[in-house]
Amino acid sequence: MDTTRGTRGGIGARRVVIAPDSFKGSIGAAAAAEALAAGWRSVEPDAVVVLRPMADGGEGTVAAFAASVPGSRRMPVTVTGPDAAPVEADWLLLPASADAPAGTAVVELASTSGIELLGERRLPWDADTTGFGQAIVAALDHGVSRLVLGIGSSASTDGGAGLLRALGAGFSGVDGAPIAPGARGLRDLERVDLSGLRAVPPGGAIVLTDVTNPLVGPAGAAAVFGPQKGFDADGVQEADAALARFARLVGADPATAGSGAAGGAGFALHAWGAGLVPGAPQVAELIALEAAVAAADVVLTGEGSFDGQSAAGKVPSFVSAVAREAGVAVALVAGRIAPDAATAAFAASVSLTVLAGSPEASLADPARWLHEAGASLARLLPRG
Structure with missing residues (x-):
């Protein structure tokens, strides 16, 4: 049983929930969550990281x-x-x-x-x-x-x-x-x-x-x-x-x-x-996402391409709404973030294409750049 309290409780390490969708055609949700977690821990090794890879019915x-x-x-x-x-x-x-x-x-x-x-x-x-x-x-x-x-x-x-x-x-x-x-x-x-x-x-x-x-x-x-x-x-x-x-x-x-x-x-x-x-919403209910987010200090979510349609029932927008309801900061990681994408709901956002320097480089080694994204967000998002 995990009895570690996050910083929301005032004691111990920061508690991080990682709940991405799959990065379609590139890396599955579970592997993406693992890579983000490894990156975060490379900066903050004492973090309590809870993996809740998400899906909306598709691949992964x-x-x-x-x-x-x-x-x-x-x-x-x-x-x-x-x-x-x-x-x-x-x-x-x-x-x-x-x-x-x-x-x-x-x-x-x-x-x-x-x-x-x-x-x-x-x-x-x-x-x-x-x-x-x-x-x-x-x-x-x-x-x-x-x-x-x-x-x-x-x-x-x-x-x-x-x-x-x-x-x-x-x-x-x-x-x-x-x-x-x-x-x-x-x-x-x-x-x-x-x-x-x-x-x-x-x-x-x-x-x-x-x-x-x-x-x-x-x-x-x-x-x-x-x-x-x-x-x-x-x-x-x-x-x-x-x-x-x-x-x-x-x-x-x-x-x-x-x-x-x-x-x-x-x-x-x-x-x-x-x-x-x-x-x-159904996947979230079955994997107890809401309870995990309620106990978190920060949430990471993401998908392969975050664009103007992502607000219509896609995983990142859903996870963001759950985090907002719980009063928890949420950050976005996406393979690409389109110019028309609404990212105001996120405390921070990271594009793997920008990190890697090109879409081709990002797609060639998504786990590496997800690791980099996790590390970058651990540095960027303040404690408390």
């Missing part, structure tokens, strides 16, 4: 929980990746609790069906979410009481058809044969059979997402996120029409906020019976 969600929840266990699973190749992944088993007596499973789309698994390739018509569904099935087969599902960083725009098929749904074309994986198959869809779907576990399923987009339309999955997955303008229109058809046949509302997340995986999971929730 499993790692964030693993680093913050004592007794959690990684459960290996081999799944079908977004390009149909085998992927070695894992889901996380959280310890039993009063509301989840058989434990809670944290399953992440990014590590099973994510865009990073494709490297530089893009498969707009063929990538799908089968692997994510297979990992969910593995957790259900284990007998967990509850699911926490992170759905950021998707490679596909399949409406979640792949994950539903893994859970027992059937999708066929006019000839009765199963449709092809991905958005390509949705164009041929004629019949949906949900009678074989696995049941949601007794404690329910929640879906962590940082977007509120609907499934279809100008703000939908294809229009907003399709280009980054490889669709051209004509492809966006075709995919949007295919998703609209899919929604009609499934019989669920494509306008539900968050249903367009992860290429429509949010839609599929909501149709299955899961609840869509903002990612950062």
